[in-house]
Amino acid sequence: MLKMRLLYHPAFLEHTPPFPHPERPRRMLIALEALRGACFSVLDSEFPPARVEDLHRVHLPAYVEGILDKISSGISVLDADTYLSRGTAKAALYAAGAALKAAELAGSGEPAFAVVRPPGHHAGRGGRAMGARTQGFCIFNNSALAAARLLELGLKRVAVIDFDAHHGNGTMEIFYSDPRVLIIDFHEDPVTLYPGTGFPSDVGEGEGEGYKVNVVLPPGSGDDVYELAIEELANPILDSFKPEAVVFSAGFDAYAGDGLAHLRAGAYTFANFGSLHRFHGVRRAAAILEGGYEEGLSKGLPAFASSLAGQGLTAAEKLHSAEAVRKLAREYIAELKLLLRRYWSI
Numbered sequence: 001m002l003k004m005r006l007l008y009h010p011a012f013l014e015h016t017p018p019f020p021h022p023e024r025p026r027r028m029l030i031a032l033e034a035l036r037g038a039c040f041s042v043l044d045s046e047f048p049p050a051r052v053e054d055l056h057r058v059h060l061p062a063y064v065e066g067i068l069d070k071i072s073s074g075i076s077v078l079d080a081d082t083y084l085s086r087g088t089a090k091a092a093l094y095a096a097g098a099a100l101k102a103a104e105l106a107g108s109g110e111p112a113f114a115v116v117r118p119p120g121h122h123a124g125r126g127g128r129a130m131g132a133r134t135q136g137f138c139i140f141n142n143s144a145l146a147a148a149r150l151l152e153l154g155l156k157r158v159a160v161i162d163f164d165a166h167h168g169n170g171t172m173e174i175f176y177s178d179p180r181v182l183i184i185d186f187h188e189d190p191v192t193l194y195p196g197t198g199f200p201s202d203v204g205e206g207e208g209e210g211y212k213v214n215v216v217l218p219p220g221s222g223d224d225v226y227e228l229a230i231e232e233l234a235n236p237i238l239d240s241f242k243p244e245a246v247v248f249s250a251g252f253d254a255y256a257g258d259g260l261a262h263l264r265a266g267a268y269t270f271a272n273f274g275s276l277h278r279f280h281g282v283r284r285a286a287a288i289l290e291g292g293y294e295e296g297l298s299k300g301l302p303a304f305a306s307s308l309a310g311q312g313l314t315a316a317e318k319l320h321s322a323e324a325v326r327k328l329a330r331e332y333i334a335e336l337k338l339l340l341r342r343y344w345s346i
């Protein structure tokens with residue numbers, strides 16, 4: 001039996017699409033079934049929903065009010081990708097509450113995984129972030145809230161590791177000028193995938209310049225490319241930044257064949273991410289679910305969760321990229337290293 005706090009609430013099933021949509025309640029059932037299969041037996045629903053004022057840590061009050069007004073007036077479409085339903089407010093407030101609770105548990109040294117929906121990493125301070133055309137299924141930014149809560153608890157340096165296939169433009173925007181939050185975001189090339197943001201030159205601004213790292217991966221990138229990017233970029237930067245806590249913005253849509261992206265990560269990569277904080281001697285870790293729709297949830301998520309709970313790396317087979325993809329990825333990584341040498345010894 002594996003032990004780790006898994007924060008889940010039945011309210012997450014009440015955010016329901018008005019038309020067929022990949023971000024649907026069934027995702028939770030796939031995730032819970034996979035966690036049971038990985039020997040996690042206990043779910044924790046004993047946490048309060050976030051209060052409206054809790055959301056002001058990362059969102060403009062007018063944005064939060066606007067969302068709640070739209071829901072209560074029965075509006076079901078926020079933008080071309082993102083829907084609302086009668087249960088959305090409850091689901092989104094409990095998702096934010098789970099993220100806050102995960103941060104508090106992490107702050108006291110207990111790893112926690114908030115298995116939530118709707119996801120959050122595309123939601124910026126006022127909704128759409130960094131010029132994206134939609135909010136990509138996201139309502140409130142759960143991962144940003146977790147990072148903000150850890151800072152509020154007195155931590156000085158928090159690293160957000162976002163390994164969802166899509167760029168976490170909302171989280172990036174929220175902390176863009178904040179040097180206390182290092183973000184390392186692994187995502188598919190913005191030229192080939194929504195939201196079309198997160199280029200290597202987006203390094204943060206003002207005091208936050210250099211603390212935002214966009215690791216762009218070519219379509220077709222497999223476990224070998226992820227491993228190289230972690231070794232060449234994430235490891236030296238994390239060694240130097242010395243985070244006091246890590247928030248995993250944990251999306252599983254980079255899993256090979258998950259459906260919405262073109263990456264080919266396998267269980268090997270997700271297990272690697274689940275132990276990345278320990279590899280750097282960081283005791284505090286919170287994970288917040290982002291995307292992942294089919295096999296990413298059934299196979300990638302349990303590999304990550306088992307690793308986060310402290311189970312050693314499973315003997316997962318490493319998925320290799322095609323030679324041309326590996327070559328392109330090496331070029332991307334070399335270019336990013338060159339660009340980041342202004343800020344880090346890499």
Ligand SMILES: [Zn+2]
Binds near residue numbers: 251290292
């Ligand atoms: Zn995604």
